[in-house]
Amino acid sequence: MSETFDVVVIGGGPAGLSAALNLVRARKRVLLLDGNRPRNAATLFSHGFLTRDGVSPLELRKIGREEVAGYANADVQFARVTRVTAHDDGFRVEAEGIRGSADRDVVTRRVLVATGLTETLPAIGNMRAYYGTALHSCFECDGYEKVGEELAIIGESDDLYERALLATVWSDDVIVFTNGVGIVSDSDERMLSDRNIPVERREVAEFVGDRGQLSGLKLVDGTIVPRTAGFVRPLWHATHSYLDALQPRTDELGLLLVDQGGRTNVPGLYAAGDITPPGPEQLIVAAGAGARVSAAIVRDSI
Numbered sequence: 001m002s003e004t005f006d007v008v009v010i011g012g013g014p015a016g017l018s019a020a021l022n023l024v025r026a027r028k029r030v031l032l033l034d035g036n037r038p039r040n041a042a043t044l045f046s047h048g049f050l051t052r053d054g055v056s057p058l059e060l061r062k063i064g065r066e067e068v069a070g071y072a073n074a075d076v077q078f079a080r081v082t083r084v085t086a087h088d089d090g091f092r093v094e095a096e097g098i099r100g101s102a103d104r105d106v107v108t109r110r111v112l113v114a115t116g117l118t119e120t121l122p123a124i125g126n127m128r129a130y131y132g133t134a135l136h137s138c139f140e141c142d143g144y145e146k147v148g149e150e151l152a153i154i155g156e157s158d159d160l161y162e163r164a165l166l167a168t169v170w171s172d173d174v175i176v177f178t179n180g181v182g183i184v185s186d187s188d189e190r191m192l193s194d195r196n197i198p199v200e201r202r203e204v205a206e207f208v209g210d211r212g213q214l215s216g217l218k219l220v221d222g223t224i225v226p227r228t229a230g231f232v233r234p235l236w237h238a239t240h241s242y243l244d245a246l247q248p249r250t251d252e253l254g255l256l257l258v259d260q261g262g263r264t265n266v267p268g269l270y271a272a273g274d275i276t277p278p279g280p281e282q283l284i285v286a287a288g289a290g291a292r293v294s295a296a297i298v299r300d301s302i
């Protein structure tokens, strides 16, 4: 524990990078630790980020890291934080180095958590082969590229009705696939039927197509339903066991509860981006939250 920082930012996605950039510009000594597992790594193009529409997710982060690292008071490192504990001078942050980088064990006045979400897709055979090309999860991010296509709405949750209606913003040809698990009530199914949206309740065995080009969904009885694209409903998880010693307040999904300035109920502990409610979960929203929370940190430090 040789080093001390004003702020340790955990997570180098748009929320953490944007916060770190604004903090170093406010002359804070900042350590940014990033586990380098971008949530959107499955996709080739990121959409909707003003001035960077269509950029590769990795390129966006690379530019952000370089901008932060260009400041003398910034220390940017790939490392996975394993523990944050209370310390007389604020917090102790311990991290394991990755990609050959050193472990870190530092003290900081404040901590900003921006480690985002992880997601689990429905367990359907070869879904991963199409995820990020023909199959996506975020309508706002990738709907435009699927305009007019034969869309599959796939999920095992109880919000498929709302997702199917949302899909009609981009296509009139929508089929809901519950994979035998997802919940669509009879009355919702009737309302979907009125809008020519069938609900397929049989299990999906696999996706059919060639080199990322989807042509259909094969059901367990062998029926192939033609579809060229789809939106999958993953389950989202907020993973922050490294904060267990601090016991920050969370909602029922495990997201960190914060005020307008990103302050958790633990003094000196802040959070921004997808790990806080309510979204929407988009790059520019996360980056904006990072900037907003950094402004609160700067004011709280006076």
Ligand SMILES: Cc1cc2nc3c(=O)[nH]c(=O)nc-3n(C[C@H](O)[C@H](O)[C@H](O)COP(=O)(O)OP(=O)(O)OC[C@H]3O[C@@H](n4cnc5c(N)ncnc54)[C@H](O)[C@@H]3O)c2cc1C
Residues within 6 Å of the ligand: 010, 011, 012, 013, 014, 015, 016, 033, 034, 035, 036, 037, 038, 039, 040, 041, 042, 043, 045, 046, 047, 048, 049, 079, 080, 081, 082, 114, 115, 116, 117, 132, 137, 138, 141, 142, 242, 272, 273, 274, 275, 280, 281, 282, 283, 284, 286
């Ligand atoms: C497939 C896919 C495609 C998407 N496409 C788009 C799009 O086109 N446009 C758009 O606006 N949004 C898109 N999104 C949403 C967007 O990626 C997220 O809203 C955004 O990345 C959230 O930013 P964040 O900074 O909160 O978290 P993230 O970007 O998830 O970054 C969190 C970072 O924290 C790191 N981390 C996690 N745990 C630790 C730890 N213990 N120690 C250190 N670091 C840690 C992770 O490795 C990661 O690098 C997409 C999402 C997915 C899943």
